[in-house]
């Protein structure tokens with residue numbers, strides 16, 4: 131079992147600083163997390179008020195597994211990228227291997243600039259080189275073409291259609307995708323479907 135702790139980790143891309151969330155991110159966090167339809171694409175409901183954002187921000191800071199995406203140009207936090215636990219049920223080929231799942235969200239006004247693929251690339255490097263994970267997964271609802279494109283651009287390959295439950299209890303068909311650590315020579319590189 132590996133431990134993920136993004137406190138004191140700072141990653142940098144061309145346009146972004148990836149760092150742990152801080153209490154003073156509340157206003158920026160609330161700005162994108164309260165936008166109806168954005169969180170829903172990732173399976174959570176948009177925040178109804180600042181108090182809800184405050185509560186969730188405290189959870190993010192305590193769990194230490196999500197990076198805040200800070201835009202270098204303005205120092206605003208415009209989204210997040212989490213190194214999350216794997217889905218409860220994984221195909222047989224993954225059993226006995228060490229992996230995590232990436233989850234991401236970006237404020238609507240910054241969509242389409244390649245910012246999340248930029249962040250995913252640097253987090254993949256961190257997970258493979260520093261955490262020594264065997265593989266990473268990403269799961270998106272089948273209708274989420276935006277997230278599908280992120281996985282494609284970042285070298286994740288489709289594995290299987292699964293069912294994932296949203297925070298509001300709806301079961302949705304989802305695509306499980308995987309990217310293997312190239313150093314893990316003994317793991318199955320062949321796709322499963």
Ligand SMILES: CC(C)(COP(=O)(O)OP(=O)(O)OC[C@H]1O[C@@H](n2cnc3c(N)ncnc32)[C@H](O)[C@@H]1OP(=O)(O)O)[C@@H](O)C(=O)NCCC(=O)NCCS
Pocket residue numbers: 168169171172234235236237240241242243244245246247269270271274275276277279280283
């Ligand atoms: C998925 C998400 C993180 C992508 O981030 P991003 O930085 O915009 O990613 P990209 O710039 O690579 O854009 C990905 C695709 O989104 C689509 N897209 C871009 N701008 C868009 C817009 N304004 N509206 C709708 N779709 C748009 C394009 O098809 C693009 O693919 P392309 O580059 O091949 O044209 C972002 O759309 C988002 O936060 N969505 C809501 C939360 C979510 O879906 N999280 C993932 C859950 S699995």
